[in-house]
Amino acid sequence: MDAFVQPGFWVFVLALAGIYGIFALGLQIQYGVGGIMNFGHVGMMAVSGYTIAVLVIKYQWSFWWAAFVGVVLAALLGALLGLTTLRLSGDYFAIASIAFAEITRYWILNTDSVTGGTQGTLAIPNPLGFGGYTNQPDLILTWISDRLYPIVGDEASRDMSMIFIVWPFLFLFIWIASKLQQTSWARVLRATREDDDVPRSLGKNVFRFRLQTLVIGSVFGGIAGVFWALQFALLAPEDFLRIVTFYGWMILILAGATRVKGLIIASIFFGFLYGSTRFLEFWPLSLLSSPERAYLRVFLIGFVIILLMLKRPQGLFGKRQEMVLE
Amino acid sequence: MSDLIQYTFNGLVVGSIFAIAAVGISLLYSVLRLVNFAAGDFLTLGAFLTYFLSVTLELNFFFSIVVSMLAGMGISWFLELVLWRNLRRNKAGTLALFLVATGVALMLRPIIQFLFGTETRKFNIDILKTYDFLGARIAHTQLLVLIFASASILVIALFISKARIGKDMRAYANNPGLAAVSGINVDRVVLATWLISGALGSLAGVFQGLVQGQFNNSMGESLLLSFFAAVVLGTIGDAYGALVGGLLLGLFMELSQLSFFFGGVPSNYKPVVAFATLVLVLLFKPEGIFGYRGRKV
Numbered sequence: 145m146d147a148f149v150q151p152g153f154w155v156f157v158l159a160l161a162g163i164y165g166i167f168a169l170g171l172q173i174q175y176g177v178g179g180i181m182n183f184g185h186v187g188m189m190a191v192s193g194y195t196i197a198v199l200v201i202k203y204q205w206s207f208w209w210a211a212f213v214g215v216v217l218a219a220l221l222g223a224l225l226g227l228t229t230l231r232l233s234g235d236y237f238a239i240a241s242i243a244f245a246e247i248t249r250y251w252i253l254n255t256d257s258v259t260g261g262t263q264g265t266l267a268i269p270n271p272l273g274f275g276g277y278t279n280q281p282d283l284i285l286t287w288i289s290d291r292l293y294p295i296v297g298d299e300a301s302r303d304m305s306m307i308f309i310v311w312p313f314l315f316l317f318i319w320i321a322s323k324l325q326q327t328s329w330a331r332v333l334r335a336t337r338e339d340d341d342v343p344r345s346l347g348k349n350v351f352r353f354r355l356q357t358l359v360i361g362s363v364f365g366g367i368a369g370v371f372w373a374l375q376f377a378l379l380a381p382e383d384f385l386r387i388v389t390f391y392g393w394m395i396l397i398l399a400g401a402t403r404v405k406g407l408i409i410a411s412i413f414f415g416f417l418y419g420s421t422r423f424l425e426f427w428p429l430s431l432l433s434s435p436e437r438a439y440l441r442v443f444l445i446g447f448v449i450i451l452l453m454l455k456r457p458q459g460l461f462g463k464r465q466e467m468v469l470e
Numbered sequence: 471m472s473d474l475i476q477y478t479f480n481g482l483v484v485g486s487i488f489a490i491a492a493v494g495i496s497l498l499y500s501v502l503r504l505v506n507f508a509a510g511d512f513l514t515l516g517a518f519l520t521y522f523l524s525v526t527l528e529l530n531f532f533f534s535i536v537v538s539m540l541a542g543m544g545i546s547w548f549l550e551l552v553l554w555r556n557l558r559r560n561k562a563g564t565l566a567l568f569l570v571a572t573g574v575a576l577m578l579r580p581i582i583q584f585l586f587g588t589e590t591r592k593f594n595i596d597i598l599k600t601y602d603f604l605g606a607r608i609a610h611t612q613l614l615v616l617i618f619a620s621a622s623i624l625v626i627a628l629f630i631s632k633a634r635i636g637k638d639m640r641a642y643a644n645n646p647g648l649a650a651v652s653g654i655n656v657d658r659v660v661l662a663t664w665l666i667s668g669a670l671g672s673l674a675g676v677f678q679g680l681v682q683g684q685f686n687n688s689m690g691e692s693l694l695l696s697f698f699a700a701v702v703l704g705t706i707g708d709a710y711g712a713l714v715g716g717l718l719l720g721l722f723m724e725l726s727q728l729s730f731f732f733g734g735v736p737s738n739y740k741p742v743v744a745f746a747t748l749v750l751v752l753l754f755k756p757e758g759i760f761g762y763r764g765r766k767v
Contacts, residue, residue, distance in 0.1 A: 181565055228753055235505055235564050239698050240752050243745040246695055250742045390572050397569065432584070439580035446576025453566045453573070454556060 147423035159303040161415030162310030163371045168395035170364030176402040178357030179337035181238040184245030188218040188365030190384035196373040197265040207280040215366035222362025226355040253381040264380030278377040322404045400459030472605025477724040483612045485720020486619035491674040492700035492712040494667030500643035500707035501663045508575040513690030516672025517679035518586040539669040546668030597683040611680045635662045699748035705758030
């Protein structure tokens with residue numbers, strides 16, 4: 145249990161929580177405001193992460209310009225998804241959105257010449273040699289940790305630098321999202337969650353409103369991909385499996401469908417769950433080998449999702465009637 | 471010509487497995503309005519349990535398959551009692567059902583990994599033995615699967631159309647309220663649906679394991695969307711439709727590799743053919759091949 149008193153562990157948990165918090169915020173806007181069940185959210189993160197990797201590694205773009213293009217492409221993918229399938233009813237859209245994300249992943253997996261295929265971004269042809277892969281993310285994070293060093297001493301690390309980058313953005317986005325929820329735009333959308341006909345009779349174009357929500361959510365998915373690329377530098381197709389979307393959904397239902405601020409606690413809880421299972425060494429878990437304990441994390445996340453839906457479908461902070469809709 | 475025969479045969483084999491898995495998913499949707507995200511992992515479970523019994527414990531292969539099917543039924547029964555019944559009582563919405571089914575999948579996968587390991591497995595059957603049929607190479611395992619899967623499909627179709635509980639299922643799916651007042655025991659219908667889908671999941675898993683030759687514990691999960699494609703193609707909630715949709719999708723996935731289809735789809739894009747079929751059917755004919763236009767989607 146020593147691991148849990150190490151500051152390094154909590155720094156990692158917070159860095160991860162920040163990235164997933166932004167990821168889940170995108171889902172929360174889509175579901176909480178627009179009632180859209182997007183189960184292919186991971187596709188947006190994959191698109192922006194990979195766009196950055198390719199532009200930075202292959203074409204030596206600056207990281208931040210590549211990040212901008214990555215987020216734009218994620219938004220475009222969201223728009224494409226919405227324009228084609230958002231007219232379907234909830235469960236059909238959910239399935240279509242998974243198909244979209246899986247097609248994206250298969251394309252990444254099988255287009256070796258662009259994405260590096262199964263070997264991940266390590267296999268992207270790189271004129272600068274091995275160092276060129278992690279060069280830019282490393283420079284950005286080292287620049288920050290150099291400035292942290294005088295304050296925190298040896299605790300300054302890559303993960304801690306990530307916290308200083310991600311969390312201000314998370315707070316900013318949460319603030320924006322909570323402002324967004326008070327706009328007339330969000331009120332129209334909330335009305336569409338209950339019944340399409342009322343807002344339509346008031347002359348509101350329901351489809352366009354929902355499409356906007358989907359794209360805004362996708363932008364946050366894309367931004368999560370930017371920080372993912374920064375944190376891990378090397379990406380592989382198996383980083384973007386279906387399950388990642390459900391990590392986001394776990395955070396979302398833990399927080400509650402419209403409780404933006406609940407996301408902070410929920411994503412820290414997720415980060416802890418994700419990071420801690422390797423270190424749970426007490427009996428009977430000590431019988432499991434270290435890789436087996438990594439599966440334990442998936443098991444626990446499944447368990448938390450089921451428990452929440454059975455006992456507290458509104459999440460820790462949410463209102464019951466918002467989660468049991470439909 | 472021999473290519474055409476080869477891919478048609480492959481398509482029938484794959485399609486018959488899709489059909490078996492898809493009919494379970496479709497029945498569950500028709501009765502419970504539940505999209506079973508855990509269906510893929512029930513395939514994996516069936517394949518690994520059959521492996522454990524027939525290879526590790528050296529029991530009879532057919533006996534092992536039967537035990538695996540019973541295990542699939544048992545787990546489904548258990549989940550119906552502890553989960554689904556409670557969710558129905560709470561009037562859980564679409565999202566809750568989605569997420570709980572996913573939660574089941576997320577819990578099942580590590581259990582399989584823990585119990586049976588993460589290594590790639592293969593059944594104790596000669597996977598290299600092939601026959602020559604008009605220039606096409608037909609594997610012994612493929613032939614076995616095609617024969618037994620076709621027989622299973624026939625049994626399923628007969629069961630749904632003739633057996634009392636099969637009729638009750640269709641009646642309940644058509645009009646739950648009317649079925650309930652005309653004396654159909656709802657809990658019994660739901661339980662029967664779960665048992666059928668559990669048994670079919672294990673069976674399809676063994677078939678898939680045989681056809682692949684080697685399988686690992688992401689086998690079922692990676693097929694899940696293809697099953698959904700088969701279900702949607704054959705009209706979601708229509709059991710016969712799912713059987714036909716599965717066969718059609720299997721044929722389409724294999725035949726799309728022939729050169730007449732835009733020069734042939736590379737074999738590693740086969741799953742994408744299924745996903746794209748899913749999206750295209752949802753876009754242009756969401757009611758599926760057996761549905762009618764007025765159906766709400």
